[in-house]
Amino acid sequence: MQLIINTYGSYLHVVQNSFEIKSEEEKKRISAKKIDSILITTGAAISTDAVKLALENNIEIQFLDEFGSSLGKVWHPKLGSTTYIRRRQLEIASTEEGTEIIKQLMFAKTDNMIQHLYDLGLKRNKEKQDYLENKIEEMDLLKEKIKKLSGEIDDIRYSLMGYEGNISRKYFSCLSYLLPDRYQFEGRSFRPAKDEFNCLLNYGYGVLHGKIEKALIIAGLDPYVGILHTDGYNKKSFVFDFIEPYRHYIDRIVMKLFSRKKVRKSYFDKISGGLTLNDEGKKVLLTALNEYFQDKIRYKGRQIVIENTIQYDAHKLANSMIQEGS
Known part of the structure; x- marks a missing residue:
C-alpha cells in the first residue's frame, strides 16, 4: 500500500519498528511490511529513524508540490x-529500434484511450453515441498514420508528436462531452x-510520474535517456516517453469521481490564472x-495488481x- 501524509503538521516517526503518524486529531501505527511507498503532500515532519x-x-519516500509534481525522492541507492x-x-x-519502441507506446496509449471511452458506456449513451463513435474512428485513422511512419526518431519526431497530440485532443473532447455541463472544459491546461x-x-499525473520513474x-x-522526448539538463525524458500508455489510469479515476458525484467546488482554490x-x-x-492502483485486473494473460502493470512492462x-543486443 501507499502511505499518504496530507495533513498539515503531521509527524512520521518510528515506534517498535513500525511507522506511526501523529497529527492533532489522531495517532496511527502501520507496519513497514505493509507499505511500498510514502507520499508526503503538505507541511509535515519525518524523523531520521523513519527515513x-x-x-x-x-x-x-516522495515529496509532491501543490500541483502534484515530484519535488524529490528518498530511496535505496541499490535500486x-x-x-x-x-x-x-x-x-x-x-x-529505428528506438522509433519502434515509441510507436508501440503510442499504439498502447491510443488503444487504452479508446477502450476507456467504450468502458464509459458509449453504447448505452444513445444521445451522444454518434459524436463519440466519430471521434474514435478519427483516432483509429491517426493511429494508422503512425503505423506507416518509419525511420530514425530524429527524422519523424514532429510527425509522431503531431499525430499523438491530435489523438489526445479528440479523446479529451470526448471526456469533456461526457461530463456534466458545468464541468466541461476547453482542452488540456x-x-x-x-x-x-x-x-x-x-495532480494525478504528477503522482503517476513518480510511479513511472520508480518502475x-x-x-x-535510465529515466533521463529519452527517445521521443529529447534530453535536457535534469530532465527525466524517458519518464515522459514511458508514461503515455498509463495516463488512462488517472483519467479513469478522475472520470469516476465525477460520475459518482464526489467532486465539489470546495476542493479547489482560485489562484492567478486558474485553480489549484x-x-x-x-x-x-x-x-x-x-484504492484503484491496488485493484487487480486481467493484464496480458495474468491476474495482476494495477500498479504492478507498470513494473511488469x-x-x-x-x-x-538485453535480448536484442546479445
Missing part, C-alpha cells in the same frame, strides 16, 4: 539493474489548470488513486533490450 526504516525496507541495460538504452535511443477536471488530472529505475532503465487542488481535494483524489522492455 532509515523506509530505506531498510526498500520503501520510496536499478546492470549498466548494460542503460548502455543499450543509449545505443537505441536514436535508431497546465500549471495552473483552468478548470476542475484538468486540476484533478494534473524504470527498478528495471534498470486544496488539501481536501488532494485527500479525495489520493484516496481514490491509492518496464522489466519486459529492459529484458527485450
Whole structure:
C-alpha cells in the first residue's frame, strides 16, 4: 500500500519498528511490511529513524508540490539493474529500434484511450453515441498514420508528436462531452489548470510520474535517456516517453469521481490564472488513486495488481533490450 501524509503538521516517526503518524486529531501505527511507498503532500515532519526504516525496507519516500509534481525522492541507492541495460538504452535511443519502441507506446496509449471511452458506456449513451463513435474512428485513422511512419526518431519526431497530440485532443473532447455541463472544459491546461477536471488530472499525473520513474529505475532503465522526448539538463525524458500508455489510469479515476458525484467546488482554490487542488481535494483524489492502483485486473494473460502493470512492462522492455543486443 501507499502511505499518504496530507495533513498539515503531521509527524512520521518510528515506534517498535513500525511507522506511526501523529497529527492533532489522531495517532496511527502501520507496519513497514505493509507499505511500498510514502507520499508526503503538505507541511509535515519525518524523523531520521523513519527515513532509515523506509530505506531498510526498500520503501520510496516522495515529496509532491501543490500541483502534484515530484519535488524529490528518498530511496535505496541499490535500486536499478546492470549498466548494460542503460548502455543499450543509449545505443537505441536514436535508431529505428528506438522509433519502434515509441510507436508501440503510442499504439498502447491510443488503444487504452479508446477502450476507456467504450468502458464509459458509449453504447448505452444513445444521445451522444454518434459524436463519440466519430471521434474514435478519427483516432483509429491517426493511429494508422503512425503505423506507416518509419525511420530514425530524429527524422519523424514532429510527425509522431503531431499525430499523438491530435489523438489526445479528440479523446479529451470526448471526456469533456461526457461530463456534466458545468464541468466541461476547453482542452488540456497546465500549471495552473483552468478548470476542475484538468486540476484533478494534473495532480494525478504528477503522482503517476513518480510511479513511472520508480518502475524504470527498478528495471534498470535510465529515466533521463529519452527517445521521443529529447534530453535536457535534469530532465527525466524517458519518464515522459514511458508514461503515455498509463495516463488512462488517472483519467479513469478522475472520470469516476465525477460520475459518482464526489467532486465539489470546495476542493479547489482560485489562484492567478486558474485553480489549484486544496488539501481536501488532494485527500479525495489520493484516496481514490491509492484504492484503484491496488485493484487487480486481467493484464496480458495474468491476474495482476494495477500498479504492478507498470513494473511488469518496464522489466519486459529492459529484458527485450538485453535480448536484442546479445
